[in-house]
Amino acid sequence: MPKIKLAENTVQLIKDICKEFENKESELINVLHQVQSKLGYLPAEVQEVIAKELKTSVAKVYGVVTFYSFFTMIPQGENPISICMGTACYVRGAEQVLNEFKRQLKVEVGESTEDGKFSINCLRCVGACGLAPVVTVGEKVYGRVAPTDVKKIIAEYKNH
Amino acid sequence: MDIVNLTIDNKPVVVKSGTTILEAASGVGMHIPTLCHMKLEDLNIENKPGGCRICVVEVEGRRNLAPACCTDVSEGMKINTHSMRVINARRTVMELILSDHPFDCLICAKSGNCDLQDMAHNLGIREIHYKGEQSTYREDTSPAIIREVDKCIMCRRCETMCNEVQTVGVLSAINRGFESVVSPAFEMNLDHSVCTYCGQCVAVCPTGALTEVDETGKVIRALSDPTKTVIVQTAPAVRAALGEEFGMEAGSLVTGKLVAALRRLGFDHVFDTDFAADLTIMEEGTELLNRLGKHLAGDKEVKLPILTSCCPAWVKFFEHQFPEMKDIPSTARSPQQMFGAIAKTYFADQLGIKREDMVVVSIMPCVAKKYECGRDEFKTNDNPDVDHALTTRELAALIKLSNIDFTALPNEDFDNPLGESTGAGVIFGTTGGVIEAAVRTAYEVHTKKELPKLDFEELRGMEGIREATIDFDGLPIKIGIAHGLGNARKLLEDIQAGKSEFHAIEIMSCPGGCIGGGGQPYHHGDAGILKKRQAALYTEDKNKTLRKSHENPHIIELYEKFLGEPMSEKAHHLLHTEYFDRT
Numbered sequence: 001m002p003k004i005k006l007a008e009n010t011v012q013l014i015k016d017i018c019k020e021f022e023n024k025e026s027e028l029i030n031v032l033h034q035v036q037s038k039l040g041y042l043p044a045e046v047q048e049v050i051a052k053e054l055k056t057s058v059a060k061v062y063g064v065v066t067f068y069s070f071f072t073m074i075p076q077g078e079n080p081i082s083i084c085m086g087t088a089c090y091v092r093g094a095e096q097v098l099n100e101f102k103r104q105l106k107v108e109v110g111e112s113t114e115d116g117k118f119s120i121n122c123l124r125c126v127g128a129c130g131l132a133p134v135v136t137v138g139e140k141v142y143g144r145v146a147p148t149d150v151k152k153i154i155a156e157y158k159n160h
Numbered sequence: 161m162d163i164v165n166l167t168i169d170n171k172p173v174v175v176k177s178g179t180t181i182l183e184a185a186s187g188v189g190m191h192i193p194t195l196c197h198m199k200l201e202d203l204n205i206e207n208k209p210g211g212c213r214i215c216v217v218e219v220e221g222r223r224n225l226a227p228a229c230c231t232d233v234s235e236g237m238k239i240n241t242h243s244m245r246v247i248n249a250r251r252t253v254m255e256l257i258l259s260d261h262p263f264d265c266l267i268c269a270k271s272g273n274c275d276l277q278d279m280a281h282n283l284g285i286r287e288i289h290y291k292g293e294q295s296t297y298r299e300d301t302s303p304a305i306i307r308e309v310d311k312c313i314m315c316r317r318c319e320t321m322c323n324e325v326q327t328v329g330v331l332s333a334i335n336r337g338f339e340s341v342v343s344p345a346f347e348m349n350l351d352h353s354v355c356t357y358c359g360q361c362v363a364v365c366p367t368g369a370l371t372e373v374d375e376t377g378k379v380i381r382a383l384s385d386p387t388k389t390v391i392v393q394t395a396p397a398v399r400a401a402l403g404e405e406f407g408m409e410a411g412s413l414v415t416g417k418l419v420a421a422l423r424r425l426g427f428d429h430v431f432d433t434d435f436a437a438d439l440t441i442m443e444e445g446t447e448l449l450n451r452l453g454k455h456l457a458g459d460k461e462v463k464l465p466i467l468t469s470c471c472p473a474w475v476k477f478f479e480h481q482f483p484e485m486k487d488i489p490s491t492a493r494s495p496q497q498m499f500g501a502i503a504k505t506y507f508a509d510q511l512g513i514k515r516e517d518m519v520v521v522s523i524m525p526c527v528a529k530k531y532e533c534g535r536d537e538f539k540t541n542d543n544p545d546v547d548h549a550l551t552t553r554e555l556a557a558l559i560k561l562s563n564i565d566f567t568a569l570p571n572e573d574f575d576n577p578l579g580e581s582t583g584a585g586v587i588f589g590t591t592g593g594v595i596e597a598a599v600r601t602a603y604e605v606h607t608k609k610e611l612p613k614l615d616f617e618e619l620r621g622m623e624g625i626r627e628a629t630i631d632f633d634g635l636p637i638k639i640g641i642a643h644g645l646g647n648a649r650k651l652l653e654d655i656q657a658g659k660s661e662f663h664a665i666e667i668m669s670c671p672g673g674c675i676g677g678g679g680q681p682y683h684h685g686d687a688g689i690l691k692k693r694q695a696a697l698y699t700e701d702k703n704k705t706l707r708k709s710h711e712n713p714h715i716i717e718l719y720e721k722f723l724g725e726p727m728s729e730k731a732h733h734l735l736h737t738e739y740f741d742r743t
Binding site for chain 2: 047057061063
């Protein structure tokens with residue numbers, strides 16, 4: 001794994017977040033949430049800082065990061081696209097929607113486009129089954145998405 | 161104290177409240193099978209994830225089956241440990257575990273010693289009804305330990321040892337569901353991690369997922385090479401455990417048979433690491449007295465407490481975790497390495513052979529010794545002082561392979577000059593033993609008086625951290641002892657905080673010391689075995705005529721003829737080492 005060196009202020013940001021949670025190991029999940037929301041992802045070097053601050057092992061931190069599908073070690077695109085693969089969405093055609101996103105953006109699940117604009121992820125149920133199939137882009141939710149809507153959705157963010 | 165009345169398999173049972181069903185049942189002779197659960201009594205070590213579900217029992221009035229290892233008893237409980245429902249559930253669980261386990265038992269390193277295999281046999285599994293995909297993972301080979309994660313059943317015992325007991329923090333469960341494995345962070349290889357190779361993960365693994373690197377092949381090759389003089393050394397703890405591999409009672413002392421077996425295997429000279437342990441005491445004891453002398457003379461720079469340095473896992477631990485303290489431990493090499501250095505100089509000279517033509521094999525209770533003998537600082541012109549380190553288990557395998565009937569062997573004596581040892585060398589194999597050996601010599605050298613009594617009961621035992629003050633004829637010497645790296649960490653943190661008042665601290669990585677080493681016959685969760693091995697070493701010590709390292713005649717001769725005196729320039733070159741910051 002290629003090593004990246006974290007900028008001073010990134011390290012400080014992580015330390016501050018850990019401090020907010022009193023550097024308690026039991027707050028690991030909350031710390032990871034906060035850090036990911038600020039940095040977009042949780043690369044190895046970030047996990048190392050968190051482990052040190054919370055006085056736990058990197059292996060433990062990595063264990064939690066890989067257990068929860070919400071956490072990611074891959075940089076997210078500026079516009080993270082999530083396709084719900086929960087039961088309701090799935091039976092109403094989420095897979096076709098996902099395939100259309102993959103085809104148009106030329107990336108696989110978990111990857112980002114070369115220009116860094118988009119990334120695709122799957123998630124399990126956002127609690128809006130009435131709108132199935134559901135797609136979210138950043139904070140925005142799209143309901144009853146058909147493969148034919150995909151082009152339009154992408155276009156909304158293309159020139160941002 | 162609250163008392164609970166219940167019945168287990170129709171037998172009335174009275175236990176303390178807070179007792180688990182598993183413990184209560186075992187008290188009346190019902191041994192409920194367990195896979196993930198493991199408890200080492202007196203050592204404060206317990207793995208209780210309640211994950212494998214093999215220990216389920218039926219509790220009257222309860223809808224589902226209860227895991228016995230993590231369900232407390234309650235008043236009036238009626239428990240059935242082997243009803244049809246229980247047996248069916250256990251078999252289903254076992255079949256599901258086996259459905260994702262490789263079927264290579266016949267060629268698995270753990271075959272015959274595998275808890276999973278035994279359990280499947282005891283449950284009478286004859287068919288796996290669940291066919292499907294098996295999870296696969298790459299094999300990871302390090303200098304000492306092999307991870308075959310395909311064989312892992314996620315019992316988490318290794319994780320408990322690595323994190324809670326040793327506080328090394330290399331192993332953790334990662335990923336989820338079918339993909340989950342126990343791994344170092346970022347799925348790096350053990351070799352790249354902060355693993356100390358203490359081998360406690362290997363010692364508790366119920367399957368063949370974690371084993372030592374097998375070097376018996378290399379030793380067989382060396383023994384068959386007529387151009388090589390092959391000499392062997394055996395660590396103190398080996399003689400108190402090897403017998404177990406041949407069905408002998410735990411705690412049987414098999415020193416004489418061990419020597420006989422090694423001779424029959426074809427080693428040219430059968431020597432004793434205990435000799436090198438005596439040598440360690442001469443060097444480490446002198447270093448202690450030197451530092452102490454300077455301290456008493458008011459030298460503020462001198463580092464106290466001095467920490468022992470015999471244990472390679474402990475050395476790697478502080479190099480990774482406390483590099484700023486690397487000038488505190490004694491610079492004395494471990495007995496294994498002292499032996500190798502003397503064998504390939506002093507003894508090779510006596511034989512008139514080149515070091516390249518000598519092969520030094522060591523038999524160790526340890527897997528970290530495999531890593532230690534490969535360290536660069538223990539090589540001359542790329543030729544290592546110790547060529548191969550075998551575990552006690554590997555030696556047993558070699559003996560079986562060579563058709564030797566171990567239990568029928570006569571008792572034989574070690575060869576000279578590197579086979580002579582004192583009782584002080586023998587007790588190096590147990591927690592408290594190194595420091596007791598050091599005290600015996602340091603006391604007499606310092607006070608120039610003979611010790612009235614050699615048994616320092618206050619230094620013995622199984623407590624994780626122990627302390628004692630020994631009166632050096634008016635000078636109180638404060639001694640600390642820790643076994644298990646988690647306990648060592650506590651003492652190190654005290655030193656870091658300037659709170660430590662000890663003059664000397666003995667540290668051994670494995671619970672119980674080397675007798676509980678990662679290369680010893682598997683204890684299968686029975687800590688009583690470790691205590692018996694410990695007792696055996698103290699018995700061997702007691703039976704020795706010489707019990708103080710400085711009285712070993714061959715050690716005296718070694719200094720007269722070769723080394724000069726302890727801490728001499730030559731001794732420094734051959735018997736001392738340096739430590740590295742590995743962060």
